Amino acid sequence: MVLDDLGSSLRGTLDRLQGKTRLDEEDVEEVVREIQRSLIQADVEIDLVMELSDEIERRALEEEPPGGTTARDFVLRIVYEEMVDLVGDSTELPLESQTILLAGLQGSGKTTTAAKMAWWFSKKGLRPAIIQTDTFRPGAYDQAEEMASRAEVSFYGDPDNDDPVEIAREGLAATEEADVHIVDTAGRHALEEGLIDEIEAIDATVDPDRRLLVMDAAIGQGAKDQAQRFEEAIGVDGVVITKLDGTAKGGGALTAVNETDSSIAFLGTGETVQDVERFEPNGFISRLLGMGDLKQLAERVERAMETGDEEEDWDPEDIMSGQFTLKDMRHQMNAMNKMGPLDQVLDMIPGLGGGIKDQLPDDAMDVTQDRMRSFEVVMDSMTEKELENPRSVGANQVRRVARGSGQPEERVQELLEQHRMMERTLKQFQGMGDADMQRMMKRMEGEGGGGMGGMGGMGGGGGPF
Numbered sequence: 001m002v003l004d005d006l007g008s009s010l011r012g013t014l015d016r017l018q019g020k021t022r023l024d025e026e027d028v029e030e031v032v033r034e035i036q037r038s039l040i041q042a043d044v045e046i047d048l049v050m051e052l053s054d055e056i057e058r059r060a061l062e063e064e065p066p067g068g069t070t071a072r073d074f075v076l077r078i079v080y081e082e083m084v085d086l087v088g089d090s091t092e093l094p095l096e097s098q099t100i101l102l103a104g105l106q107g108s109g110k111t112t113t114a115a116k117m118a119w120w121f122s123k124k125g126l127r128p129a130i131i132q133t134d135t136f137r138p139g140a141y142d143q144a145e146e147m148a149s150r151a152e153v154s155f156y157g158d159p160d161n162d163d164p165v166e167i168a169r170e171g172l173a174a175t176e177e178a179d180v181h182i183v184d185t186a187g188r189h190a191l192e193e194g195l196i197d198e199i200e201a202i203d204a205t206v207d208p209d210r211r212l213l214v215m216d217a218a219i220g221q222g223a224k225d226q227a228q229r230f231e232e233a234i235g236v237d238g239v240v241i242t243k244l245d246g247t248a249k250g251g252g253a254l255t256a257v258n259e260t261d262s263s264i265a266f267l268g269t270g271e272t273v274q275d276v277e278r279f280e281p282n283g284f285i286s287r288l289l290g291m292g293d294l295k296q297l298a299e300r301v302e303r304a305m306e307t308g309d310e311e312e313d314w315d316p317e318d319i320m321s322g323q324f325t326l327k328d329m330r331h332q333m334n335a336m337n338k339m340g341p342l343d344q345v346l347d348m349i350p351g352l353g354g355g356i357k358d359q360l361p362d363d364a365m366d367v368t369q370d371r372m373r374s375f376e377v378v379m380d381s382m383t384e385k386e387l388e389n390p391r392s393v394g395a396n397q398v399r400r401v402a403r404g405s406g407q408p409e410e411r412v413q414e415l416l417e418q419h420r421m422m423e424r425t426l427k428q429f430q431g432m433g434d435a436d437m438q439r440m441m442k443r444m445e446g447e448g449g450g451g452m453g454g455m456g457g458m459g460g461g462g463g464p465f
């Protein structure tokens, strides 16, 4: 899909930040370089690339990662927010009577998009009509009529009339029973004066509620000039990016959005009238970065910032007294991102510290780090409710979380099983008084300190991770 390169190379760079809770300039420069490289490859205009990457760099160096947030999540949230800010929300398209004018170069996909949008509006219960004013390209009328019948919507054109403005006027009158009028216009190979004059005349006649610039995803560096000219001529309220089902990157359309201070309305993903998607920034950017549901992650980091340093608020004794949630597990995993984490956590829990840490096998942490990384990615795609109450997670949620995180369902199940095991172990400790706790620790140490007893070792399987 769009900007796929950004997803894979950026993911690699961000994963290298996995164990860090603080960012140095070198880390940030590496992430920014990756973003610049990928956006340029995706045909985003260079000035826009520099503007975006400067802001990411500034924020990553100036802003404090909130407690309990890894450097990777912190940078990811910044990249996500800046990308969403760049593409903006989808163009407002109220489900009510309106007239929409489509403009764009020859072959950009206007006629196809007119039929796709008409089909989309008809599925929303509205009565759309397409008005075909292209008198320039032979065959335009027949193609438009054919596509309108495939979309099963009203159509108006006049193959015997060579005045597009008159066709537009007559078309509005002839389809007055429709509530959404989509006016398709002629394209040209380039931004000729004739094209601009014609589109200005049609615009003045139909006085549309919305003007959408239709752009082929492959447009590349030419997007800026094209967007500027149509913006000057009629003003652009939104962009439709077509042919995203091909290899094209679509970055040029991001330039057009920036240049016209507009937004993206639809994505064209094939030649049939059903191959159309309403633009949605969260899904678009999350898919783009290949990082599961980033909106969840961004909101979680946001909450960590609002509630202060969660790490300071979190008292490991909490897990001995109440419900043990996946958030507690995440805290422990974040603590593990620092130095010798479980040791610290154990030291924080009365009676659980002492000689146990010397019993942990050396490679335990390494095995745990790998599994922790994938557990983190899984948790990034879980809702607050699921994190608070993992026992409520059923088969459907497991499927959704696996899809959103890009992890196998088995990994999601493994996380839930590890949580249940850890919770069971902790319940054994909860009923104990300090004296009992001490006696238990002596017994465990007496048995060669077999790891954490019910908490298991740190190796694969059987342990809390």
Ligand SMILES: Nc1nc2c(ncn2[C@@H]2O[C@H](COP(=O)(O)OP(=O)(O)OP(=O)(O)O)[C@@H](O)[C@H]2O)c(=O)[nH]1
Pocket (backbone or CB within 6 Å): 104, 105, 106, 107, 108, 109, 110, 111, 112, 113, 134, 137, 140, 143, 185, 186, 187, 188, 242, 243, 244, 245, 246, 268, 269, 270, 271, 275
């Ligand atoms: N694969 C793919 N092809 C598309 C898409 N949108 C349009 N096309 C194809 O691109 C070609 C041009 O589409 P049109 O809708 O005729 O483009 P136009 O802007 O109306 O062209 P003019 O009428 O000459 O100005 C056609 O072969 C369409 O089938 C898309 O999203 N994906």
